[in-house]
Amino acid sequence: MLLNCDLGESFGAWTMGMDEQVMPYIDQANIACGFHAGDPMTMHKTVRLALAHGVTLGAHPAYPDLQGFGRRSIAFSTEEISALIRYQVGALCEIAASEGGSLRYVKPHGALYNDMMRNEAILDAVLVAVQSSPQPLALMAMTTADNQPLKTACHKHGVALMLEAFADRAYDQNGYIVARSQPGAVHKDQQIIVEQAKNLSEGKTIRTVDGTQLHLEADTLCVHGDNADSVAAVKAIRKALGARG
Template structure:
């Protein structure tokens, strides 16, 4: 492997008596935990427990803010204005960071969730709003965005806002030729074969090409790899992926 790549997972996405993921077993396998902040999943007790679990295992805490959409799990596009999005991100950041401060840590980065994450790829005003929220909350707070074939737009807007960027790729998602994710409603958008997920992850980590949705070679440069916690195979994949990345 030419350089070390981090491994992240969306966590803290349970709500009340409803359980999502297997955070207790997954947390020791990752470097970064993207924790729900109450808008798409998570509640105060879940957030508190998730932060404590991350601290126990030395895992960096990332805020995972979303549109206010508990029913749709944050995966529906809402017509929120840039001012609303900036306020929503600040609100969620503050909520999660309160639990971090109480546990002796802090929010290390911001990774938007679901529809908001995808909207940032297409909407300059929304991306600027999230960048402004990061800059206003704490100077130097990084924003994690989708690694694509060309991230010049994101770099330009982030530089103007004074916000560091971390680029993320997905081990368990299918890609279009330009590096955008295949929409979840399309067949084959999410990989379920553990071997395929591991192979795609290792290829990205090593800077090697992997197949896009049309079978053509795609190469991405990323700082962190995500495996979704709501994927039924996520725990088994994380165990294999951790071993593969550590030995590559």
């Protein structure tokens, strides 16, 4: 099971996350492209750091919402959504190439990610942008109890799919992560996080917020490096799942 992490979210004089501390323990870096966080220098530094640790590069595009950290939905047309993704991915592609690397996948961020999972037209707009890249890129998207619509859409556009689960988020019975506004949406206990990561990696069921058991198909687990506690959790997950590669 691969571990992925949202990184490169500092910009200007503002620092976000502990990228240097978490990078040695992950397999995939989802790098902010400037719309919800990040800036050109941060993108360069994050790409350089990921390549130094042999971590796969991915783009993490979002709605243009620095103030809301990309967590607010914005009513763009589907053409606008495709364009804003191309803009962000294109910038990171060029930066990656300048550092001797290349992008492998796209994982939308925040509200765009959630909207894509619940709105077929937005998912289609995202896939149009991903498919039109000069180099082949996969889409990283949220696994749920029913992945068939997602698989069908990716097949239609000829885009490879990586299914993502979350080690530190609570799930409902339909396989969707619980909104952050709800109590218990984010697991804080390291033991619970590691247990959920192990169960997901071994194909076992996890417990939902209503007490039912849920099976999720997953290729990669999202972890976080926002603070010392989250980095410690990533280290524990890495130890439990085994060495990278």
